[in-house]
Every structure is written in C-alpha cells, then in structure tokens.
Amino acid sequence: MTAPNWRRYLRFWRSDVRGDFDDELAFHVQERVDDLVARGMHPAAAHDEAMRRFGNIDQVREHCLTEAAERESQMRRMETLEVLTQDTIYALRTMRTRPSLTAAIVLTIALGIGATTSIFSVVNAVLLRPLPYQDADRVVMLREVYRGNCCGSVSPGHFHDWTEQTRSFAATAASQGQTYNLTEGDPARLVGLRVTPAYFDVFSMPATLGRYFLAHETEASRVTVLSHDVWQNQFAGEAGIVGRQIRLNGAAHTVVGVAPKAYSLTPYDARLWTILTFTPEQRINYGAHTFQVAARLQPGVTEQQARADVERVTEDIRRRVPNEMKERGADVTAFNEVLIGDYRTQLWVLLGAVVFVLLIGCVNVASLLLARASTRRKEIAIRGALGGARSRLVRQLLTESVLLAIVGGALGVLVARVGVSFLVGTGPAFIPRLAEAGLQLDVLGFAALATLACGVLFGLAPALRATRLDLQAELRDGGRGSRTVVRDRMRAGLIVAEIAVALVLLVSAGLFLRSAQRLQRVQIGFDPSHVTMMRVALPPDRYDSATTVVRAFNTLLDEVRSIPGVVAAGAGTRVPMWGISIDFGMQVEGRGTEQMAVGHMRIVTPGYFETLGISLRRGRYLGELDNQPNAPRAIVVNETYAQSFFPNEDPIGKRVSGWQNGPEPEWREIVGVVADIRAFGQDQTIPAELYAPAAQANQAWWNAHQRNMTIVVKADERAEATLGPALRAAVKRFDATLPLFHLQPMGEVLAQSTAQRRFSTMLLTLLGFTGLVLAAIGIYGVIAFFVSQRTHEIGVRIALGASRYSVIGLVVRQALTLAVAGVALGAVLAWWATRAFGSMLFEIQARDPLTFGLGALVLLLAATGAAFLPARRAARVSPVLALSESA
Amino acid sequence: MKTELLHGTLEVMILKTLSWGHMHGYGIGRWLEQHGGDALRIEEGSLYPALYRLERKGWIKAEWGLSEKNRKAKYYRLTPQGRKALAASVAMWQDFASAVARILSTRQPSPA
Numbered sequence: 001m002t003a004p005n006w007r008r009y010l011r012f013w014r015s016d017v018r019g020d021f022d023d024e025l026a027f028h029v030q031e032r033v034d035d036l037v038a039r040g041m042h043p044a045a046a047h048d049e050a051m052r053r054f055g056n057i058d059q060v061r062e063h064c065l066t067e068a069a070e071r072e073s074q075m076r077r078m079e080t081l082e083v084l085t086q087d088t089i090y091a092l093r094t095m096r097t098r099p100s101l102t103a104a105i106v107l108t109i110a111l112g113i114g115a116t117t118s119i120f121s122v123v124n125a126v127l128l129r130p131l132p133y134q135d136a137d138r139v140v141m142l143r144e145v146y147r148g149n150c151c152g153s154v155s156p157g158h159f160h161d162w163t164e165q166t167r168s169f170a171a172t173a174a175s176q177g178q179t180y181n182l183t184e185g186d187p188a189r190l191v192g193l194r195v196t197p198a199y200f201d202v203f204s205m206p207a208t209l210g211r212y213f214l215a216h217e218t219e220a221s222r223v224t225v226l227s228h229d230v231w232q233n234q235f236a237g238e239a240g241i242v243g244r245q246i247r248l249n250g251a252a253h254t255v256v257g258v259a260p261k262a263y264s265l266t267p268y269d270a271r272l273w274t275i276l277t278f279t280p281e282q283r284i285n286y287g288a289h290t291f292q293v294a295a296r297l298q299p300g301v302t303e304q305q306a307r308a309d310v311e312r313v314t315e316d317i318r319r320r321v322p323n324e325m326k327e328r329g330a331d332v333t334a335f336n337e338v339l340i341g342d343y344r345t346q347l348w349v350l351l352g353a354v355v356f357v358l359l360i361g362c363v364n365v366a367s368l369l370l371a372r373a374s375t376r377r378k379e380i381a382i383r384g385a386l387g388g389a390r391s392r393l394v395r396q397l398l399t400e401s402v403l404l405a406i407v408g409g410a411l412g413v414l415v416a417r418v419g420v421s422f423l424v425g426t427g428p429a430f431i432p433r434l435a436e437a438g439l440q441l442d443v444l445g446f447a448a449l450a451t452l453a454c455g456v457l458f459g460l461a462p463a464l465r466a467t468r469l470d471l472q473a474e475l476r477d478g479g480r481g482s483r484t485v486v487r488d489r490m491r492a493g494l495i496v497a498e499i500a501v502a503l504v505l506l507v508s509a510g511l512f513l514r515s516a517q518r519l520q521r522v523q524i525g526f527d528p529s530h531v532t533m534m535r536v537a538l539p540p541d542r543y544d545s546a547t548t549v550v551r552a553f554n555t556l557l558d559e560v561r562s563i564p565g566v567v568a569a570g571a572g573t574r575v576p577m578w579g580i581s582i583d584f585g586m587q588v589e590g591r592g593t594e595q596m597a598v599g600h601m602r603i604v605t606p607g608y609f610e611t612l613g614i615s616l617r618r619g620r621y622l623g624e625l626d627n628q629p630n631a632p633r634a635i636v637v638n639e640t641y642a643q644s645f646f647p648n649e650d651p652i653g654k655r656v657s658g659w660q661n662g663p664e665p666e667w668r669e670i671v672g673v674v675a676d677i678r679a680f681g682q683d684q685t686i687p688a689e690l691y692a693p694a695a696q697a698n699q700a701w702w703n704a705h706q707r708n709m710t711i712v713v714k715a716d717e718r719a720e721a722t723l724g725p726a727l728r729a730a731v732k733r734f735d736a737t738l739p740l741f742h743l744q745p746m747g748e749v750l751a752q753s754t755a756q757r758r759f760s761t762m763l764l765t766l767l768g769f770t771g772l773v774l775a776a777i778g779i780y781g782v783i784a785f786f787v788s789q790r791t792h793e794i795g796v797r798i799a800l801g802a803s804r805y806s807v808i809g810l811v812v813r814q815a816l817t818l819a820v821a822g823v824a825l826g827a828v829l830a831w832w833a834t835r836a837f838g839s840m841l842f843e844i845q846a847r848d849p850l851t852f853g854l855g856a857l858v859l860l861l862a863a864t865g866a867a868f869l870p871a872r873r874a875a876r877v878s879p880v881l882a883l884s885e886s887a
Numbered sequence: 888m889k890t891e892l893l894h895g896t897l898e899v900m901i902l903k904t905l906s907w908g909h910m911h912g913y914g915i916g917r918w919l920e921q922h923g924g925d926a927l928r929i930e931e932g933s934l935y936p937a938l939y940r941l942e943r944k945g946w947i948k949a950e951w952g953l954s955e956k957n958r959k960a961k962y963y964r965l966t967p968q969g970r971k972a973l974a975a976s977v978a979m980w981q982d983f984a985s986a987v988a989r990i991l992s993t994r995q996p997s998p999a
Binding site: 020025027030032034054059064067068071 | 916
C-alpha cells in the first residue's frame with residue numbers, strides 16, 4: 001500500500017518522516033513477498049513470513065523516527081548558522097567598505113547606550129533594587145501631620161499610644177539621632193541613633209557579629225550595636241569586638257553586635273546604635289516632636305488600613321489633649337517612599353531624558369542607513385531579481401544593523417564604565433545607595449536589551465523600505481533615485497520626530513536652568529563669605545547642668561575670638577543647613593491657648609547674628625546683657641514670626657511662651673526682629689523662628705539639643721587659610737577630649753545644600769545639548785543627501801537663471817519645513833511631559849512660555865545652520881557639470 | 888540462529904554494500920544475506936535504524952526513485968564523507984580481524 005502520490009509534494013514544506021518510513025517499509029515487505037512467491041510460497045503465507053522476518057515493526061519505526069527527527073533539527077541548526085554566518089560576513093564586508101559611515105553609527109550608538117546604561121545603573125541601585133531589609137516593603141514610617149503639612153517628627157506620647165493601641169503592626173520602633181564622642185584613641189565624632197529595641201525587628205537583617213538589642217534591655221543596660229563601617233575603621237575589624245567595653249560620650253557601653261555592611265544606605269546613616277527608653281513622664285508627653293517612628297506591618301495589613309488605624313488612635317489623643325493636638329494628624333507611608341520619594345521623579349526624568357537622547361541617536365542612524373539604502377538600491381534590486389526572497393533580504397539588512405548595534409553597544413559598556421564612576425563620584429552622596437550603582441548583571445542585561453532594541457529599531461525601517469522596491473523601475477533607471485527629501489516620507493518623518501524629541505529635551509533643560517538661575521537670586525538673608533563653621537558637642541558626664549554647658553561655650557568662644565584675624569564669632573543650635581530644629585506651640589500673652597501657633601526655637605550666644613550677617617529689622621540683637629542667667633527673659637524673632645503672630649502690631653515688647661518646664665507660661669519678651677534667613681535651603685520655605693539667649697535655656701532644651709552647638713567664625717582674608725588648624729588648637733586647649741566635626745567654610749555648606757539640584761540640572765543640560773547637536777547632525781545629513789540627489793535639478797535651475805540665493809532658499813526651506821513641523825509636535829509633547837517634574841522646579845512654571853519659545857528658537861536656528869552648509873554647496877553647483885554628468 | 892553482531896559491524900557492511908552504487912533498503916538486506924550467509928544472519932528490521940543513523944551522520948543520502956519493477960523505492964548512496972568513513976572502518980576492521988585471527992591460530996604460546 002503506497003501512500004498517495006501528492007503527499008510527496010508536502011515534502012517541499014515539511015518533510016513527512018513517518019509517511020516516508022511507512023512507504024519504505026511497505027516496499028520492503030512487498031519485495032520480500034515477491035521473492036517468496038517466486039520460490040513457490042502461497043501469497044498469504046508469504047506475507048506472514050515477510051512480516052516475521054522483518055521483526056518488531058513498532059520498535060524499528062520508533063528508532064528510525066527518532067534518528068530522523070534528530071537529523072532534521074541538526075539540519076535546521078546548520079542552515080540557520082550558515083545563513084547567519086553568511087549575513088555576518090557580508091555585513092562585515094559592507095561595514096569595511098564604508099569606514100566613516102560605520103564609525104559614525106557605532107560611535108552614536110556607543111555614546112547613546114553608554115549614557116543610558118550609566119543612568120539606568122543609578123536608577124537600578126537607588127529605585128529598583130529592593131532595600132536590603134527583610135520584607136522591606138512591609139516597613140512604614142509613622143509621622144505626624146501638622147495643619148495638613150506632611151510630615152513631622154513624633155512625640156513620645158504619640159509613639160507610646162500608637163504602639164499600644166494599634167493592631168496593624170508586628171513591631172513599632174522610635175529612634176532619635178544622636179552624636180557620640182567616641183574616646184578610643186583619636187577622639188571621633190560619630191553620628192548614631194538611639195532606638196527602642198524593636199528597631200531591629202522593623203529594619204530586620206541578620207547581624208554580622210553578635211546580636212541586636214533584647215526587648216527587656218534599656219538605656220541603663222549601656223549596650224551598643226556598631227555599624228560595619230565603625231567596626232572596620234575605628235576598631236580595625238577586630239574579631240573579638242563583641243563584649244568589649246567602649247566609651248561613648250564618656251559612659252562605658254558594651255558592644256553586643258555588629259550590623260551588616262548593607263544596613264547603612266548612605267554614608268550619612270547611623271554608624272552606631274544605643275537604646276532609647278522613655279520615662280513614664282515622657283510617655284504622656286505629646287508636645288516634644290523629636291522622634292522618628294518606623295513600624296513593620298502585620299502580614300495582610302495594607303498601608304491604608306494601617307493609616308486608618310493610626311488615625312483612629314490619633315483622634316483619641318486629640319480628644320484627650322486638645323490644646324496641643326488640635327491641628328495634628330497622622331500619616332503612614334512606606335519607608336521606601338519616604339527614603340527615595342524625592343529622588344524618584346528626578347531619576348525617572350533623567351532616565352527619560354537619556355532614553356530620548358538614545359532615540360535621537362537611533363533616528364540619526366536610521367536616517368544614515370536609509371540614505372545608504374538608497375544608494376544600495378541597485379545592489380538590492382539585483383539580488384531581488386536573482387530570486388532573493390524579501391524576508392531573506394530584510395534578514396540580511398537587519399543582521400547588518402544589529403551587528404552595528406552590537407559593536408556600538410559593546411563600546412557603550414566601556415562608555416558606561418566611565419559614566420557610572422562619574423555619576424557615583426559627582427552625585428550627592430546622600431542619595432541612598434548611589435554608591436552601589438555599577439555594571440552588575442542586571443544592568444548589563446539592560447544594556448544588551450537596549451542595544452538589540454536599537455539595532456532592530458534603526459534597522460527595520462530602512463530594511464523594509466529598501467526591499468519594497470519596484471525592481472523593474474529600479475533596474476531600468478540605473479539606480480538614480482528619483483525620490484526627493486520631501487517625498488521621502490519616512491526620512492522626513494524621522495527627522496520631524498527627532499526635532500520634536502530634541503525640543504522636549506531642550507525645554508526640560510531650559511526649565512531646570514531657569515530654575516537654578518532663580519534660585520541663585522534668592523535672598524538667603526545671611527552672608528556666608530569668610531565664615532567658617534564647626535560643631536562641638538559636650539558629653540553629658542562632664543557637662544551636666546545648663547550652667548556648665550553655657551559656661552563651656554562662653555569659654556570656648558573666648559578662645560576662638562582670641563585667634564588673630566578672627567573678626568566675630570558666635571554659636572547657635574542651628575546655623576543654616578545644620579543643626580536640630582525643634583518646634584512647639586507658642587502662646588502669646590493676652591491671647592487664649594486656643595490661638596497657639598508653632599515656632600521653631602534656636603538657642604544662640606551673643607555674636608551669632610553679627611557673625612552670620614543677619615540684619616536687624618526692629619529692636620535690638622541679643623547681647624552680653626541677655627547672657628546672664630538672671631537677666632530678664634528676652635527673645636528675638638524673625639520677620640515671618642512677627643508677621644504671622646503680630647500682623648498689624650509692633651511685636652517689640654510683646655511676651656510669648658512655649659516649651660516651658662511646667663504647666664505655667666514662662667513669658668519671654670520680644671526685644672528684636674531679625675531678617676528671615678533660608679536656613680533650611682535656598683529652595684525651602686521659611687518657618688516662624690525664635691532665637692533665645694543661651695544663658696536662658698533650661699536643662700530640657702540642652703538635653704533635646706544634646707548639648708550641641710555650631711560655632712560660626714568670621715575671619716579676615718589673611719587669617720582664613722590658617723583658621724582650620726587654629727580652631728582645632730583652640731578646642732584642644734579648651735578640652736583635649738572634645739572632638740570637633742563638620743569644620744568647613746559656610747560657602748561650601750551652602751553649595752552642598754544645592755548639590756542635588758545642580759547635579760540633575762547639569763546632567764539635563766548636558767543631555768539637552770547632546771540632543772540638540774544630534775538633531776542638527778540629523779538635519780544636516782538629510783539636507784546634504786537631498787542636495788546630492790538633486791544636483792541635476794539644481795543645475796537645471798541655475799542654468800535657467802535661478803540666483804544662488806534662491807537655490808540656498810530652496811534648500812533651507814526644506815530644512816525649515818521639517819524643523820517647524822518638529823517644533824510644533826515637540827511643543828505638544830513637552831507641554832505634556834514637563835508636567836512630570838513641575839514639583840522639582842523652583843519659582844517657575846513647568847509651562848513657562850519663555851523657555852518653550854527659546855527652546856523652539858534655538859532648534860530652528862540649529863536647523864537653519866545645519867542646512868546652510870549643504871545649501872551653499874548646492875548654490876555652487878556648476879550647471880555644465882551637473883548636466884553633463886547625468887547625460 | 889541469530890548472530891550477535893559486534894558494535895558498528897552492520898554500519899560498515901552497509902557502507903560497503905553501497906560502495907558500488909545506490910541501492911534500496913531491501914536490496915542491501917538481500918545482498919548481505921547472500922554474501923554473509925548463515926553466519927551473518929541479521930533481523931531485516933534492524934537494518935533500517937542503522938540506515939537512518941548513517942543518514943544522520945551524513946555518510947549516506949536517501950532519495951526516492953523507481954525500482955526495476957517500477958515501484959517507488961527509497962535509494963541510498965554514499966556521500967564523500969561516507970566514503971572516507973568506509974575506508975577508515977575497513978582498515979580498522981582488517982587490523983582487528985587479522986589480530987583476532989593471529990591470536991586464535993596460535994598453537995602454543997612460545998616460552999617467554
């Protein structure tokens with residue numbers, strides 16, 4: 001029984017191995033039967049005998065089919081490999097014949113992929129990689145909301161009630177920043193955290209050495225956990241560190257454990273931890289908002305549920321303690337959001353911008369390839385005429401473009417190596433985990449994907465276009481393209497898109513630049529020139545009472561003032577950008593407690609205002625007169641305070657009270673009003689501020705500030721160079737065990753506060769400029785090609801009397817038509833895209849018309865400039881040459 | 888009686904059979920039967936897996952054609968690679984066979 005004949009033809013598409021085998025088997029059996037019959041056997045018996053002799057048919061068939069299938073797949077692999085090898089060899093040969101074109105493409109892709117990969121590595125490290133803590137997505141921050149302003153520190157009372165009365169959390173922990181003088185060897189000042197023991201259940205990670213705190217341990221247990229960094233640097237990675245006694249702020253503490261390296265997210269994170277314990281009095285204190293509270297959600301509880309839960313308890317507090325609480329609410333937000341919320345928009349904007357630059361690069365490459373495809377038309381037409389299938393030709397052209405992309409991408413990884421180290425080196429170090437940015441496997445994977453996407457993206461359009469040819473027409477007119485740039489819709493479309501994207505980049509960069517310019521003009525309210533700051537904290541064991549603290553700072557300031565060249569010196573608990581800010585409700589004499597409003601309190605010594613150059617608006621500065629313990633209580637307020645508390649009155653002589661020791665008001669008379677200063681950053685709003693003389697600060701205030709002041713020193717120019725060592729020596733003379741930290745010029749401090757903004761502005765400007773240059777190159781390429789394709793026509797025009805100017809006009813008009821279309825499209829895109837970072841701008845609208853206009857103008861000028869070179873070439877076309885060439 | 892063939896023997900014999908020209912599976916079997924006699928009696932079915940294996944190795948190539956009786960038959964022929972493989976196998980088999988023959992024909996071990 002042979003199979004029907006037609007089935008054989010199926011083999012053109014797919015081989016039919018099973019059918020083939022059965023045919024072969026049938027033939028075998030039939031031949032055997034013939035033989036046996038010829039020897040005289042009965043046909044029926046002969047068939048049985050033939051089958052018997054053959055053996056186990058099923059088993060044989062199975063063996064054969066396995067072999068055949070194996071053979072088929074082997075062949076397919078060979079075939080694919082062969083085609084790929086052919087295409088690759090061909091592509092390499094083509095690349096070699098046009099070295100400058102190849103170099104231009106490879107470089108464009110290398111820079112594009114390099115820049116994109118660099119920024120992605122930062123996005124990956126900061127935003128995408130999960131935090132190192134166990135189930136980090138379940139960690140939330142609980143914060144207080146004051147008058148709808150999110151979000152502030154928490155009072156011990158709130159923490160206590162939230163912990164006891166909510167049901168949403170597996171663990172809650174309070175913490176408070178604390179600096180420690182470590183007196184082992186060279187005195188060191190370490191930033192640390194006081195935490196309730198559950199802190200390490202909230203931010204959970206196995207300890208590197210030893211253990212964390214136990215639930216029953218208290219402040220009195222005198223135990224500490226060190227960060228990996230302190231263990232390595234201060235104790236040289238000593239293996240027996242657990243159990244050792246170290247002195248922190250003069251008190252002996254036992255090291256119980258070392259946290260892992262990954263525990264600290266920035267170089268500014270806590271470097272050691274001690275225990276925070278609340279006294280029974282503190283547990284009912286709802287006024288001192290100085291703690292951070294973190295919690296771990298119970299399994300299955302959502303952020304919203306937790307927020308409702310916390311708000312319920314807060315409502316209860318509001319009912320019980322109405323005065324303090326009237327305008328205070330609560331907020332629950334994922335820790336991750338609190339940590340990187342500020343950076344998210346910025347980083348995505350940067351990644352978006354760099355992807356835009358990459359896209360422009362791809363469009364340029366596509367445009368170059370389209371131009372080349374036009375010159376290769378004849379070659380492709382011949383291959384098509386000789387029977388090259390379209391899919392085969394597309395595959396060939398795509399192999400070329402992907403190969404170009406791969407070479408570019410490989411170079412791009414090298415570019416990214418430089419780029420990443422640049423970003424990590426110049427980026428602000430306080431961005432969490434920025435230092436972890438690098439070329440890890442996932443980042444390399446991204447680079448590979450982006451490379452392939454580029455290869456297909458810039459290759460597909462030219463490949464499809466090149467192969468969609470009218471073969472006959474192409475061969476007939478000798479490959480001289482009759483398309484013009486305007487009729488060349490695809491290329492024109494690409495350039496329009498490119499200009500549109502470039503405009504979005506330019507407008508974004510422009511907005512950031514204008515924002516930076518505005519920021520530069522902000523009145524900071526103080527004069528940082530020739531001012532140096534240093535921070536000093538007095539350990540509680542030797543400087544216990546308020547009196548000793550004040551005396552110590554006064555003595556230290558006298559030492560500082562005796563340094564030759566020092567013009568003025570003073571100290572305060574907060575100087576611009578540094579120090580703790582404690583706010584509380586303020587009561588005004590003669591008004592009820594229901595009219596309380598919040599003020600931020602600073603403790604200052606005489607000389608503070610003069611050194612920082614904060615000008616006096618009314619009344620007087622605080623002076624030596626106020627620096628006596630028994631002097632009448634005096635206070636200086638800033639303008640914002642004066643305006644919000646006494647809008648239509650003279651504040652001088654009015655009496656206010658806040659943060660008093662007991663329930664009775666402690667009236668302080670307002671003796672002066674000083675200028676507002678931007679103490680929290682140039683781009684931050686100014687709170688209502690009060691300045692109290694150091695001598696009149698009570699014990700509780702000093703404890704809250706950890707007996708910590710920042711000394712500011714103004715010196716004349718000659719003394720400035722030697723001021724650092726002189727200040728160190730002065731502190732040493734005063735107390736050799738006191739570490740001094742953050743010794744730096746005020747101007748530098750100010751620059752650091754805008755580092756993040758300047759960083760993203762710089763990168764965006766760089767990207768915007770790159771986009772502009774690439775777009776100009778793109779326009780130049782298209783117009784140059786347009787001119788070279790129409791030399792003949794231009795020659796005819798000139799021969800017929802067209803002036804050089806009209807020829808230049810003709811060419812430039814081509815460019816401007818595209819540019820105007822691109823700018824129009826880009827404006828719409830930018831209108832929509834700049835909304836994404838409106839909140840990052842300072843005193844400028846995301847849709848600032850001037851920026852949009854300038855961006856458009858710059859692009860149109862660039863387009864005209866780029867078209868001008870080929871236009872001049874066109875104008876110099878010799879009509880005789882152009883006409884004879886085509887003859 | 889069925890003889891257990893040494894590994895690879897059948898493949899070499901198929902290659903040899905095809906060295907004079909193309910032949911279909913049945914023809915190969917019959918030729919081996921005629922020339923090998925009872926000593927080399929092989930189950931007819933086992934020929935085919937060997938043929939497919941050789942085809943996979945690229946030593947033989949199959950084509951459909953017409954037999955003497957005008958039936959459609961699958962013909963196999965040697966490829967240049969197959970020819971090389973045959974030469975190598977023949978040399979190896981001859982060495983092997985003469986070694987075995989030498990040992991088996993030794994009457995008494997000569998004293999060392």
